[in-house]
Amino acid sequence: MLKTIQVFVTGGTFDKEYNFINGELYFKDTHLSAMFDRGRSTLDIDIKTLMMIDSLEMTDSDRDIIVHSCKNSKSRMILLTHGTDTMVKTAEHIASSDIEGKTIVLTGAMIPYAFGTSSDGFFNLGSALAFVQLLRPGVYIAMNGRFYNWDKVRKNRSTGYFEQIAN
Numbered sequence: 001m002l003k004t005i006q007v008f009v010t011g012g013t014f015d016k017e018y019n020f021i022n023g024e025l026y027f028k029d030t031h032l033s034a035m036f037d038r039g040r041s042t043l044d045i046d047i048k049t050l051m052m053i054d055s056l057e058m059t060d061s062d063r064d065i066i067v068h069s070c071k072n073s074k075s076r077m078i079l080l081t082h083g084t085d086t087m088v089k090t091a092e093h094i095a096s097s098d099i100e101g102k103t104i105v106l107t108g109a110m111i112p113y114a115f116g117t118s119s120d121g122f123f124n125l126g127s128a129l130a131f132v133q134l135l136r137p138g139v140y141i142a143m144n145g146r147f148y149n150w151d152k153v154r155k156n157r158s159t160g161y162f163e164q165i166a167n
Contacts, residue, residue: 055083
């Protein structure tokens, strides 16, 4: 069993940059390597960018790429950065794909990491790293210092927080 944590990047607010001229958010590169360095991580981490898109633009074909990547990863611990708007939908797509023996944790941010100390991305990434090492195989969402089973969580659009739901 490999101890490497596979990190798949898909984009989302987590990795957006701010254009100071026109005020728009856009994608350039992932911030994850810098974040792991800044956090002084000593974990064995392999980062692979699958796509850099807003989750509202994500299609089922994009989700199929994510599933394929999770299935073919040699790691049993997978962390996926993802936009928060459709994170639960992607988690459902992964869970319905019969990936056995792997712990898959999706996380994201409400405020881009590039915005500095006002971003929740650094905190969410650290929490997700801990959860992916400790949770049993399955699909989870890690936000705001908590983890949720993929089918027992929703994003509360009025508060901006993820919350547990009853099935």
